Amino acid sequence: MNLRRRLLWALGLGWGATPALFAQHVPQEQLLQPYVGVNAVQKGRVKLEIARLADNGFNVPLKVSVASPMTAQDHVRRLLLLSDRNPRPLIAAFEFGPSADQVLISTRVRLGGSQTVYALAQTSDSMWWLDTAEVEVTESACLDQT
């Protein structure tokens, strides 16, 4: 059961209810909860770069970096890319060993409609760090409902 389905379930809209006409935005708390649990999430250290407008969402360049000394004592353990509107929220997860010296990832992602993209990093002290970026996916005006 994916997260969105779980949400619908929680709202009592699970089985039998008509599905939403369009995928809905998942609120930040619910989007991050499966990964961070009850732990606090702070803004900072992570830097997410992504263009404000995307042509159709099929191929959107994205760059993310995490500031970290990357020592055995203090390094980035994991980095997650999340979408608040894709049918599957987890875009990608990256794991680094303490041998890494810096974290700088570039990739190309699919975005199902205008949304907020989240870059969530966990450092070796188990702290969670976050950066977000809003992207306007310019789909057919007659179809999109955002």
Place this chain on the structure above:
Amino acid sequence: MLSLNVNGVNHRVDVEPEMPLLWVIREQIGLTGTKFGCGIAQCGACTVHVNGEPVRSCSFPVSNAVNQKITTIEGLTSDSSHPVQMAWKALDVPQCGYCQSGQILAAVSLLKRIPKPTDKDIDEAMTNICRCGSYQRMRAAIHMAAGTGKGIGSIIHFAGSGVANAKTGIPTDLDIDH
């Protein structure tokens, strides 16, 4: 070199004799009010006057226009004061407006031929395509320009609870200065 008289100005153009007049007007002379729509004389967006007669310039070789008097929408009047243009403005005929240069020139030559046209005359003369469907207002504007007193324009009824709200100032009838 071909010699063309467009809107009273002589132009010399170095083009193939078979080049359609449309492209000479738009690209060589630089008057872009005449539009490209279909290229096969079907839609009329490219209508100009040659010696006062409407011609679909996309299918009219430039060589046929040499030494003729060509009038484009820009040359119809210098101040949009032709009765057809005035009526077009008065009734807010254009929607997207792309076809309107051709429509106006078609209407002008209709009125020149038949000063007081009937609806049937209008149906027969106005064969240009308007994809936005401004036909009813075009018909009304032609009647207005001709002074036939037969233009129906837009017929608007207000109904439903909008009428009930009329007491609160919401208009119940056409409230325009047309």
Place this chain on the structure above:
Amino acid sequence: MMHSRLQIIPAKLPNYMTTVRVLIRHPMETGFRFDINGSAVTKNVIHTLTAHFEGKQVFKATLGSGISADPFLEFQVRTPQSGELVLQWQDDAGQRGEAKVRVLLAN
């Protein structure tokens, strides 16, 4: 089998970081598309990509349908000495891919 394009920018002193750029020919089929008869096209994405340097895992990516077709990834790995860098990936259909490159440390 899929073809990949692999580019590395070898480490320069003093931080021993090698940049890896990899582009893999793969449709990254999302499972959300439909064919002409209205049947959903089976999901098939490269779900895992790892990098090993001298036999030790130095990077792991878990990918999903949110990654574009012909996935592109750029990342850094620490290469304190010259050695072999091995990239391996696997898709939902069980297909595996591998690319090896010898990293020569620039001095």
Place this chain on the structure above:
Amino acid sequence: MTTTSMKNQNQGALTRRQFVVSSALASGGLALGFHFPAAAQSNELSTLGGDEINAWVVVRPDDSCVIRIARAEMGQGTHTGLAQLVAEELECDWAKVSLQTFTPGQNLARKRVWRNMSTGGSRGIRESHEYVRQGGAAARIMLLQAAAAEWKVSVNDLSVEKGVVTHAASGKTTSYGKLASQASKLPAPDPKSIILKHPRDWKILGKSPRRLDTAPKVNGSLKYGIDTVLPGMQYAAIKACPVFGGKLVSFDASKISSRRGVKAVVRVDDHSVAVLADSFWRAKSAIEALPITWDFGANAKESSATIAERLREGLTSTNNVFADIDQGNVTEAIQGAAKKVEAVYGTQFVSHACMEPMNCTARVTSDRAEVWMPSQNAEASLAALSAVTGLPLEKCEAYNPPLGGGFGRRGGTQDYVRQAALIAKQFPGTPIKLIWTREEDMTQDYFRPIGQCRLVAGIDAKGEMVGLHLRVSGQSINAYVSPHNIVDGKDRRQLQGYWKDPGESQLGYTVANLKVEYAMRNTHVPVGPWRGVNTNQNAIYLECFIDEVAKAAGKDPLAFRRNLIKNHPKHLGVLDAVADKGGWDKPLAPGMFRGIAQFMGYGSYTAAIAEVSIKGNDVKVHRLILATNCGHAVNPVQIASQIEGSVAYGMDSLQSESSVKDGRIVEKNFDTYPIARMYQMPKIESVIAPTYDFWGGVGEPTICVVAPAILNAIANARGGKPVRMLPLKNEGLRLV
């Protein structure tokens, strides 16, 4: 890449300043008071000699007000309507209002302060009315605060009318032009503190001031995208593989390279080739003579017949079908009914056929890319340009003059912008104007999707419909353009107008046993939104069938509908309004027949009555009465314009068809693809029935009731024999 060399490659290189000057000259004929950015000199938007009070409003010393407009204007009067919304709250003098548009780059530079720039889905006004009115109100509050500060009085003691501010107690007056400078320095009021005017207090809204953009449309001075002229510009004609999905293999440039004016032949992408020349006609003539080898691929086997067969299978199949509504027990209800009615309807592919063919002018260098294009969404054009050139958005700009029609073709699908950018990229610095021929336009469209619908109804002994089973089988737009928008594999969008959810496109009928299903059956033909999108086809299926059921039940079609619709008062309201104004109960002249239909789309409720006669195969539509409840009527005369236009568009649903043979579209131009003309048009009457408790759309909703109203009248004229498979020519009929 096959590219012959380009002569005069540096011709287009010129300075920004030169360019701006020349394009300002080129657009010199624009009506005073209309400010289109032919080219933006920077990301900073000009204040045109006035003071910017906020993002929406600039006030000049002469008291004239410039209202900034974000959305595209493609004919519906969106710009004028939006200006009315701002001006109403601003309390300015409408006679002194002018408009200013801006670029997506300027919107981005100000963190999208103007929000969405797209026009589509009849959303231009209904989606933005609140924040643009707030923009006007905020500016008014700031101007009044400036006056209060100057006179040292309370803002509450001031009044304003037509931009003149009065302090009643002292008799002092001043005007917006004198206050602008001070007002522009004040902090913006808290949006939550702003109370918008009640419609009963409207002075500009609800009235019908003339459109602000008419003047340049009657003298040829309005510059559309296709009229863009840049120094050193070259013209491109393009040809894409006529079979969708096919590929470009090769072409023999040597056969045309010696033709006069031809500069280059270029591969654009994997399925299209372009010829560049110094005139469009030369480019077009050359590409027609260019030998091209295509790999048509497997889709060359597809035809209208193979597609129809696939759709037919979907009507009864148990594969890949879902029920969006399944209430009661439809099977039992129909089996147990006194009478059963069954029908299969079909609608065809149709083309947008915007009068201004697809076109785009592009200029690309290594660090700057610009496009001039007709676009329903300039931000989409900008994003496409950035994606094609690889340049960041900040180094790209898109200029969007008014469109020569849009109809859904120029929204999210920016194929023509991509093509122009791909060509221009190959000739750095040279502006390239790409124009599609009409043939290219009509065969490389994103067509209205094809569909069929099977409907079965059960009627009880009293003539009441006790069960309705409706299944649409057809192509999905979402599956083609945005499959990720299909939630849980169920493409509900194709059932637009049959939804139970209120607000947008709700089914108005209540049937105890009801099943509404969709079986997705796709084709190789590209599809997209076509003005009205799925409401057009879905209204034909349901509304024509309801007439069949009413006849089988021996009931009057209006009375039958009124009974089914009684739980939905707004649907009922427009139905009654159209029946009243259309004189449903009044006798008709001999030989004349009526048809009625109702539907909902884009947040608005619509209904129509058609009056038709038939002589032989000639169908004459004499009169159409269309009613809409669009919630708030911003500009009634413009609403009437849209209603009148929707008749032409709706009639084309009946007579036009883009058919498929050997994998490609057969109808290439207006000689084989009929478009409604003057002689076919009926007398149209608009019934505007706003209830002022919601905001609905205007540009699309009335189209969908035109065709079923006419079809129901045709069936009545033919002794009850319906036309079920469109276009009309399938039954040997034509509109005269």
